[in-house]
Ligand SMILES: O=P(O)(O)OC[C@@]1(O)O[C@H](CO)[C@@H](O)[C@@H]1O
């Protein structure tokens with residue numbers, strides 16, 4: 001049977017490339033920085049403009065009401081962040097906005113597509129490196145059209161692990177994050193890393209450059225596309241407590257295999273994160 005979402009998948013790759021070109025160009029001129037949830041949660045006009053370009057292109061191609069959208073900047077402006085059974089695009093126009101404003105060379109456009117709450121495909125365009133990562137459910141994962149696979153390492157002490165520290169700098173959370181990192185570092189692992197973009201971090205798991213990436217505090221738009229890419233590259237996704245991965249929970253361990261994932265999970269100090277789909281508190 002023909003793949004019902006092939007056209008959408010191919011179009012997502014085109015749109016991600018176009019969006020990434022916009023981000024790349026915008027990085028060459030002066031960037032006006034604004035903030036969102038805290039003084040270190042940065043956003044720029046480029047994030048907003050590129051999200052509009054992506055959603056506008058998808059609506060033009062598939063019809064204005066055919067699909068639903070969850071976009072980082074639309075949610076920041078008050079749109080709902082609820083994943084239903086309807087075909088839904090999950091978009092982060094600039095993953096790694098802090099990197100973007102500083103010229104730190106990892107910035108990604110992340111576009112995923114879910115139907116019946118199941119991720120069908122994901123596209124991550126690491127636009128400064130010009131690397132197009134993509135994966136379609138059941139059809140493997142690719143970087144610039146070359147098949148990619150997770151590493152086959154099962155020894156945690158031969159691994160590189162990625163985590164990030166996020167934009168919530170409350171001392172209790174920062175303490176838990178660094179305490180977890182310290183424990184993992186002292187297992188010891190070969191190294192700890194962080195690119196500053198969850199989407200790119202997941203692609204690094206998918207290519208086998210690192211064994212795992214975990215984080216509490218990420219959003220669905222940071223990881224939806226990467227989740228398909230990791231899985232299709234042969235990796236695993238789990239919750240930070242070892243339970244099943246839940247896209248809206250803001251907690252995730254992605255790894256090359258369950259042995260590595262479960263060894264990391266032993267060390268993770270869990271702290272609360274408000275779900276992406278939690279009802280918005282009225283003031
Ligand atoms: O706002 P942005 O640039 O899309 O989010 C960037 C980001 O670094 O924030 C998360 C929280 O630490 C990351 O892992 C995520 O990818």
Ligand SMILES: [Mg+2]
Pocket residue numbers: 072092094095096221222
């Ligand atoms: Mg992001």
